[in-house]
Amino acid sequence: MKFLLSNIVTLFHIFLLLSLANGMEEKKKDVYIVYMGAAPLASSPETLTQTHLELLTSVIKRQEQVKLIHSYKYGFSGFAAKLSKEEALAISQKQGVVSVFVDPIYQLHTTRSWDFLQLQNSLETSLTPGANEGDAGSSSTGAEDTIIGLLDTGIWPESPSFSDKGMKPLKKRWNGTCVKADDFNSSNCNMKLIGARSYATDDSSPFPLTSTNSPRDEDGHGTHTASTAAGSAVSDASYYGVATGTAKGGSPNSRIAMYKVCGDFGCSGSSILAAFDDAIADGVDVLSISLGASAFFRPDFNTDPIAIGSFHAVEKNVMVVCSAGNDGPSAESVVNAAPWILTVAATTIDRKFESDIALGGNNDAIKGEAINFSILDKSPMYPLIYGESAKSNSNSSTDQSASHCEVESLDLKKIKGKIVVCKHSEDDTSKSIIVDQLKDSGAIGVILVNDQLKSIASAYLDFPVTEILLQAAEELFTYINSTKKPVATILPTIAVTNYKPAPQIAYFSSRGPSSQTKNILKPDIAAPGVNILAGWPLSNLSSNVPPGQKPSGFNLLSGTSMSCPHVAGVAANVKSWNPNWSPAAIRSAIMTTAILMNNNKTQLTTDSGSIATPYDFGAGEVNPTAALQPGLIYDAGPEDYLLFLCNYGYNTTTIKAISNSTLAGFECPKNSSKDLISNLNYPSIAISNLQGQEKKTVSRALTNVGAEEITYTVSVQSPVGVDVKVVPEKLQFTKKNKKLTYQVTFSIKDSLTSELFGWITWSNGKQRVRSPYVISSK
Structure with missing residues (x-):
């Protein structure tokens, strides 16, 4: 009887805990953003906040505290608040609400540069x-x-x-x-x-x-x-x-x-x-x-x-x-x-942070790149060892892991007091972790051999580290293999300017x-x-x-x-x-x-x-x-972007809620489609879904912001297999005609196997107005 009572009490406790858990799950709330489009022109910020509170109150149980985390009331209308899924769904169905979504968390995308840009401008004009x-x-x-x-x-x-x-x-x-x-x-x-x-x-x-x-x-x-x-x-x-x-x-x-x-x-x-x-x-x-x-x-x-x-x-x-x-x-x-x-x-810019490697014997210095404030002697006097040569006898150690300096694969006695050479690939343990582990294990410096070029110069501060490419490492490995006691040193960083080629697109x-x-x-x-x-x-x-x-x-x-x-x-x-x-x-x-x-x-x-x-x-x-x-500009305004949203797939009702800056009678064209997005008056042109034997024509408008009476002539740079026709080929701007249009027709004979790129340039002999274009079959 005592055993049975004990089981009943235990079951009751389990039931109670499950009930509390379910209750907590039901009450679980996340921060949601309620976006309501443009702020009504006749509403004051105070009125909008009150409207937001009333909308929030309409879906929150009376006994719960109603609180706005943010009320958006100047540039547009909406608010952020803690809601359950059910409450968020209820609000999304209210009139005037464009969208309701969980508050996302975004991440950061993280001297010489301005001088370099000025040099590049001088090069272009020369x-x-x-x-x-x-x-x-x-x-x-x-x-x-x-x-x-x-x-x-x-x-x-x-x-x-x-x-x-x-x-x-x-x-x-x-x-x-x-x-x-x-x-x-x-x-x-x-x-x-x-x-x-x-x-x-x-x-x-x-x-x-x-x-x-x-x-x-x-x-x-x-x-x-x-x-x-x-x-x-x-x-x-x-x-x-x-x-x-x-x-x-x-x-x-x-x-x-x-x-x-x-x-x-x-x-x-x-x-x-x-x-x-x-x-x-x-x-x-x-x-x-x-x-x-x-x-x-x-x-x-x-x-x-x-x-x-x-x-x-x-x-x-x-x-x-x-x-x-x-x-x-x-x-x-x-x-x-x-x-x-x-x-x-x-x-990139035309500045490199060079940290070179000086080798023993009569070898030339090998150029490396990193930021370090090495206090090593500038003479090559420090023992040099390749990670693979320092492989431990453990079962988990392999030539591959040791050559990439996975520390558990190395015999720490062999690397103590030496400069260690390590290969490094994209999928390896991060460079900073490897370097820190080698430093803690007694190494006095590290040379990283990267399998591909990375434009960023990593900072290692007071610990001597430099990085070289696999191609440049051939001389280093030849030297290591040619002597019983290879020695080297890592020189402190110097900034080298006028590096070529630059700029390059960062990886x-x-x-x-x-x-x-x-x-x-x-x-x-x-x-x-x-x-x-x-x-x-x-x-x-x-x-x-x-x-x-x-x-x-x-x-x-x-x-x-x-x-x-x-x-x-x-x-x-x-x-x-x-x-x-x-x-x-x-x-x-x-x-x-x-x-x-x-x-x-x-x-x-x-x-x-x-x-x-x-x-x-x-x-x-x-x-x-x-x-x-x-000289000339491609202009566009809010209504152009509303037409873009029509072509993208939003309906007129949603778009009217998003913006109140357009005419009251705005309607999405009946022929709206994603293909028409290419007609947005953008400074570049992108054409997708262009199949063999097809033609596509897009329009653009240019506004003269330079000399009043001036003529621009077009030139086209096109890849093989693409025919590009611009009509008209000349644009004559006057005091009365500051805005002129042109059309571009793209045609291909055979199906595309990759994207093709080209350029359309308008020039008056002094100023050049250049637009890239891309054509794809998908």
């Missing part, structure tokens, strides 16, 4: 005299009333990059603020850094940004991107003595507004939308966004916070520049590919075509994104510091995160020269004046040496000077 010439100093003049907003990790206001020395007060059109926090207040802002906000979520959020609601940057990424876009000139800047020079932003006279949306767990979509909403109301001119979804997570346009926020920003005449992502070199890896966004790929830079629509060519443009020197927090929390040194106020970072603010700076300069231009006009000026050659005067390549295509670089490498005087 080869084509008169082509898009401008004032050589113009890219850094003006722009005092241009405001660049950044959605990032915050900002370190004490950085010299954000000095406002010599700047005048901003004209009265700024509506933003410099928020107050425990470690940040209004005195941290000045005439350079005019605004700073933070969107740290509440304690109940599964993805809190930081412990304090402060815009101060403890990561470093936001400080780096802000100084790249608009940092003031700082002389004698360097990374612990390496890459010394003057660090400056692309638009050093522009103002900066920081919107901190990212923290340790990433960047929440609800915070990203809140920042867009505030930035639109604050009055920024350009938004630089170096973050995005993974290439493996493909939200549609109406459930992607960046696509949503940028659409409404562009609708309010705010230029939006985004990084393309770091998931290259895989095809179809580009993100932030909405046509109203300017999407930026990453390239990590995400590639096109866009998986969302192949009828828009993405990325749009390329810019420096490898080993970029820019401002950094003076904090031990944000970086490794070499022993005996104080934290540097500058750091070297790589990623499309670094290329994006380069283009944002150029966009700010174009905007300052042409304050009434639309974001599409600015994009056109940047794309049609891009550079297509490297400093070897040959066509662009990837960093592996293969020929690059517009799927790698878009229209080419950004040209800061030529973009100021494009």
